Amino acid sequence: MAHGSSTTPEDDFVITPTRPGEEKGSWSSVIQDLLFTVDHKKLGLMYIGSGLIFFVIAGLMAAAIRLQLAIPNAHFLEPDVFNRFFTMHGTAMVFLVGMPIIFGMANYLVPLMVGARDMAFPRLNAFGFWMFFFSAWFLYFSYFAGPGLYNAGSAPDVGWFAYSPLTSKAFSRGHSSDYWTLALLASGVGSIATAINIIVTTISLRCKGMTLGRMPLFVWTFLVVAFLVIIAIPPLSACQIMLLLDRYLGAKFFDTQAGGSAVLWQHFFWIFGHPEVYILILPGFAAMNEIVPVFSRKPIFGYPIMVGANVMIAFISLGVWAHHMFTVGMTSLGNSFFAISTMLVAVPTGIKIFNWIGTMYGGKIRFELPMLFCIAFLFQFLIAGLTGVMLSVAPFDWQLSDSYFVVAHFHYVLIGGLLFTIFATIYFWYPKCFGRMLSHKLGMWHFWLFTIGFHVTFFPQHISGFLGMPRRIYTYEAGRGWEIWNMMSSLGVILQAAGILIFVWNLIYSYRKGKIAGDDPWDAWTLEWATTSPPPDYNFEKTPEVRSRRPLWDLKHPDDPDWKYE
Amino acid sequence: MDQFINQPVSFAEEERPWRPPSLRKVGMLCLITTETALFSIFVVAYLFYMGKSLNGPYPHEILAFPWSGSIALIGSSFTLHAAEWFLKKGNRAMFHLWWFITIAMGAYFLYFTGHEWYEFIYHHHLTISTNVFGSTFYSLVGLHASHVVVGLILLSIILISSLRGKLHHDHHEHVEMIGWYWHFVDAVWIVVLTVVYILSAHY
Numbered sequence: 001m002a003h004g005s006s007t008t009p010e011d012d013f014v015i016t017p018t019r020p021g022e023e024k025g026s027w028s029s030v031i032q033d034l035l036f037t038v039d040h041k042k043l044g045l046m047y048i049g050s051g052l053i054f055f056v057i058a059g060l061m062a063a064a065i066r067l068q069l070a071i072p073n074a075h076f077l078e079p080d081v082f083n084r085f086f087t088m089h090g091t092a093m094v095f096l097v098g099m100p101i102i103f104g105m106a107n108y109l110v111p112l113m114v115g116a117r118d119m120a121f122p123r124l125n126a127f128g129f130w131m132f133f134f135s136a137w138f139l140y141f142s143y144f145a146g147p148g149l150y151n152a153g154s155a156p157d158v159g160w161f162a163y164s165p166l167t168s169k170a171f172s173r174g175h176s177s178d179y180w181t182l183a184l185l186a187s188g189v190g191s192i193a194t195a196i197n198i199i200v201t202t203i204s205l206r207c208k209g210m211t212l213g214r215m216p217l218f219v220w221t222f223l224v225v226a227f228l229v230i231i232a233i234p235p236l237s238a239c240q241i242m243l244l245l246d247r248y249l250g251a252k253f254f255d256t257q258a259g260g261s262a263v264l265w266q267h268f269f270w271i272f273g274h275p276e277v278y279i280l281i282l283p284g285f286a287a288m289n290e291i292v293p294v295f296s297r298k299p300i301f302g303y304p305i306m307v308g309a310n311v312m313i314a315f316i317s318l319g320v321w322a323h324h325m326f327t328v329g330m331t332s333l334g335n336s337f338f339a340i341s342t343m344l345v346a347v348p349t350g351i352k353i354f355n356w357i358g359t360m361y362g363g364k365i366r367f368e369l370p371m372l373f374c375i376a377f378l379f380q381f382l383i384a385g386l387t388g389v390m391l392s393v394a395p396f397d398w399q400l401s402d403s404y405f406v407v408a409h410f411h412y413v414l415i416g417g418l419l420f421t422i423f424a425t426i427y428f429w430y431p432k433c434f435g436r437m438l439s440h441k442l443g444m445w446h447f448w449l450f451t452i453g454f455h456v457t458f459f460p461q462h463i464s465g466f467l468g469m470p471r472r473i474y475t476y477e478a479g480r481g482w483e484i485w486n487m488m489s490s491l492g493v494i495l496q497a498a499g500i501l502i503f504v505w506n507l508i509y510s511y512r513k514g515k516i517a518g519d520d521p522w523d524a525w526t527l528e529w530a531t532t533s534p535p536p537d538y539n540f541e542k543t544p545e546v547r548s549r550r551p552l553w554d555l556k557h558p559d560d561p562d563w564k565y566e
Numbered sequence: 567m568d569q570f571i572n573q574p575v576s577f578a579e580e581e582r583p584w585r586p587p588s589l590r591k592v593g594m595l596c597l598i599t600t601e602t603a604l605f606s607i608f609v610v611a612y613l614f615y616m617g618k619s620l621n622g623p624y625p626h627e628i629l630a631f632p633w634s635g636s637i638a639l640i641g642s643s644f645t646l647h648a649a650e651w652f653l654k655k656g657n658r659a660m661f662h663l664w665w666f667i668t669i670a671m672g673a674y675f676l677y678f679t680g681h682e683w684y685e686f687i688y689h690h691h692l693t694i695s696t697n698v699f700g701s702t703f704y705s706l707v708g709l710h711a712s713h714v715v716v717g718l719i720l721l722s723i724i725l726i727s728s729l730r731g732k733l734h735h736d737h738h739e740h741v742e743m744i745g746w747y748w749h750f751v752d753a754v755w756i757v758v759l760t761v762v763y764i765l766s767a768h769y
Contacts, residue, residue: 120589196596204589230600238607245705250695253611259618259698268607 038122039537040107043129045433047104048426050133051097052504057140058092059500061085063493066457070490072478082474083157084176088139090160091180094276095187096136098414101422102283103128103194106222109429110198112528112535113216115207115544120200124193131190139183146174156180159472161273162243164254164265169247178247181240188233188240195229198222207527208545214566216526216549217306221286224310228275228282231318236272239265263328270321278317281413282310284381284421285352288374291428292356294524295371296363299550299562302355309348309355316345326397335394342392349385353378368522369443373424376451380416384409387462402472405465411458423450423503430507431521435533436514442506446499453495460485525550594743598750601713605754608709609761612702617769619697625766628690635678636759639714642671643752646745653741662728668748669721672714679711703762710758713751720744 034046065085068077077085111119119125139156146154154176158166167177202223206215215223243265245251252258254265293300300306322330322338330338356378365371387409391397400406423446430438464485469476476482520529529552531540548554548562616625649664683704686692694704724741727733733741 120593192600196593196600199596200589200592203592204586206586208584227599230596231603234600234604235607238604238611242611242701242705245694245701251701251705252695252698253615253701259615259620260701261614264611264614268611271607 038118038126040111040119040122040125041433041535041539043125044104044106044108046129047100047107047132049104050136051101051104054092054096054100054136056500056504058089058097059497061089061092063497065089066490066493068474069476069486071487072476072483074475077474079474080157083472084143084153084155086472087156087159087180091139091156091184092136093414094160094280095184096132096139098280098418099187099191100132100136102225102280103132103191105283105287105422105425106198106226107194108433109528110201110219110222111205112531112539113219113526114202114205114210115527115540115546116201116205117539117543119197120205121197125197128190128194128197131193132187135183135186135190138186139179142176142179145179146176154179161266161269163269164243164246164262165256167243167247168254177243181243181247185237185240185244188237192230192233195226195233198226199230202226207543210546213304214546214549217289217300217303218286218526220307221282221289221310224314225279225282225286228279228314228317232272232275232279235268239268239272242268263325266325266328267322270324271318274321274324275314275317277410277413278313280418281381282313284377284418285310287421287425287428288352288356288377290524290526291370291374291424292359294428294522295366295368295374296360297366298359298363299525300355301358301361302351303549305351306355309351312348313345316341316348320345323392323397326394327401339392339394343389346385346389353382353385368427369438369440369447370424370428370522372447373420373427376447377417377420377424380412380420380454384412384416387412400465402470403465404461404469404471407471408458408461408465411461415454415458423447426507428522429528430510431517432528432533432535434511434514435517436510437517437521438506438510438514442502442509446503446506448499449495449502450499453492453497453499455492457489457492457496460488464489520552525552527551530555588739590739590743594746598746601750601754605706605709605757608702608706609757612706612761612766615698615702616766619699621697623690623692623696623699625699625703625762625769628686628692629763629767631763631767632678632682632759635675635682636755638671638678639675639755640752642668642675643749645671646748650741650745653738658728662725665721665725665728669718669725672718672721672748676711676714676718679707679714706758706762710751710754713754717744717748717751720747 034042037043064077065082068074068082107119107125111117142155143153154174156162156176156179158172158177158180162177162180165171167180202215202219212220242251242253246253246255246260252260254260254262256262289300289306320338320342322334323342326335326338356374387405391400391406391409427438427443430436464482467481467485469480469482469486476486517533519531519533521533522529527544527546528535530544544551546554548566550562554561554563645664645668649661649668652658652660652664692700692703694700721744724733724744
């Protein structure tokens with residue numbers, strides 16, 4: 001780029017030598033680089049890195065909650081501190097951990113997989129990241145505001161769904177709800193910016209030959225996720241704007257004494273909140289779609305059906321929101337509609353699960369760590385799906401709504417589903433990002449400790465839910481039969497925490513000491529493995545050209561390429 | 567069979583140039599999609615609260631059909647189109663003229679809305695906190711007006727840069743995208759007009 005007289009396209013991408021005062025590795029240069037970068041790979045890693053930091057913070061809050069609930073009549077957390085902890089745990093896990101990590105995955109991998117040099121709008125991309133980053137710290141700042149850290153400040157204490165009228169001026173004094181609203185409003189703007197970027201990159205920056213039918217399923221799934229984001233986040237922003245108008249200008253949206261409706265908040269919130277569940281779980285499916293075929297040594301089974309199932313899941317997910325509201329008292333017609341539409345989601349999800357099993361069937365399965373996490377995902381997500389179908393039956397939901405059964409269900413979805421695939425993703429693509437493998441031995445410890453800890457923590461909650469233990473209580477009396485299950489739950493946390501500790505150590509240790517990975521350590525087939533590890537700033541020396549769904553297979557097997565059969 | 571597989575395959579598609587859709591167009595369509603989702607929620611809130619105000623003023627007491635404002639805003643879609651047509655023809659002077667008329671019509675609409683709000687607030691005592699009609703009316707119309715403001719800023723940037731000679735031939739698509747945005751703002755106004763000034767007029 002520095003030489004104006006260049007004639008060949010290759011010359012355009014000569015790496016400019018390091019400028020003076022910018023030696024590689026010095027702290028100030030690294031920080032400067034992170035602050036000003038618009039490179040999709042760095043932003044992707046920044047998303048994932050900050051997501052992991054918030055994951056640890058929100059996880060510590062969960063551990064505190066479990067410590068409080070381990071024995072009856074405990075006094076470890078005050079009731080209002082407990083409320084702040086479970087609210088911030090939920091809010092952070094959804095908005096500051098789940099969303100940024102999936103955006104990080106998309107940011108890093110989508111341009112590489114479609115053979116592009118960067119995202120479509122790199123500066124908008126950086127804008128999206130910094131919106132998220134500042135809103136996240138703004139949310140955590142609430143711990144220092146108001147009565148300060150000891151009484152947990154004025155952190156939000158109204159649940160991550162912020163049901164009105166709990167959030168109205170009359171019931172939520174101080175600024176806790178304002179922190180919640182403003183922080184999530186800002187991060188919503190960033191999310192929409194990033195989602196638009198993902199869609200445009202996927203549609204407009206595909207390399208030559210990559211038709212929609214040849215796009216990796218990972219990219220397809222993220223295209224669907226991004227569409228869900230741009231349709232589902234605005235309702236949240238809208239109802240947050242209404243809430244702010246209520247709180248600051250005295251508007252009457254959710255004021256039941258002036259003709260407003262508290263149920264409307266629930267409708268608007270869940271119009272966002274339900275698709276959000278699929279925004280979080282579809283990236284899990286995306287990772288499955290790439291990892292399962294590579295470790296089974298077979299192309300994915302039923303590619304077009306998998307694409308169709310993604311689109312169908314997204315479509316149905318927009319019409320099921322009120323299954324969160326069976327106990328609000330809708331008409332029986334409404335209940336029936338939302339019960340049936342919810343059960344319908346099981347069809348495309350079942351298709352996906354069968355197709356992954358179909359991919360593994362008859363394959364030469366390699367039990368590497370990414371694959372282990374994927375197999376665990378299959379079982380856990382199956383349980384989560386089954387309890388989901390149970391809860392979609394309205395009369396059953398009336399019995400178990402707001403009990404620990406629901407807590408168990410969505411933790412099976414979000415930990416057993418999303419988090420396990422996030423681990424799989426990190427184990428699978430870490431070599432690409434840093435050029436070194438994660439340690440297999442540490443990874444095995446992480447896998448077994450975390451998997452066992454996860455089941456020990458959350459499986460008993462199905463039972464305590466059946467025994468009538470409600471959500472969001474800060475303590476309970478002895479003699480109701482809940483003690484043993486709560487004690488088990490709390491003990492499981494220790495195993496999970498140990499697993500996470502090993503995982504974090506693995507990330508740090510392998511960065512310096514891991515085995516050198518090479519360009520394509522797993523013998524995979526998508527385009528990101530065609531470039532070096534880590535990829536250079538411009539991703540590909542020559543923009544690639546593809547002729548099939550597995551371009552690297554074609555490259556490695558010129559005698560028997562895929563495109564002959566497609 | 568073997569022969570069949572080993573035959574050299576001719577790629578009809580190789581001949582065609584690889585031209586995925588333009589990134590500005592896709593981006594603008596996404597923005598419009600997400601804005602549509604945002605507006606729908608405010609429209610739904612308005613419809614949901616129609617006739618649920620516990621105290622006046624009620625819509626039928628104060629709402630007057632906004633003839634001049636609507637004609638100005640909807641008409642500006644056509645003047646914008648005329649401006650774009652002249653730009654394509656290469657007639658810069660006419661482009662500037664029609665583009666300026668578009669901006670003026672948008673500005674008149676904004677003035678009209680401001681005047682309407684002034685009437686409502688000072689003569690009819692309807693504010694955002696008076697009743698649910700006030701809350702939903704000001705939030706929906708205000709959201710739309712804020713989009714008109716953004717549109718006017720974008721239109722002015724184009725006009726100013728064109729007058730300063732900074733608008734080049736390859737900026738056609740930028741102009742077109744701002745046009746799409748402006749048409750979207752108009753389309754939203756037609757929905758607002760229907761919902762607020764026609765459907766709720768007798769409540």
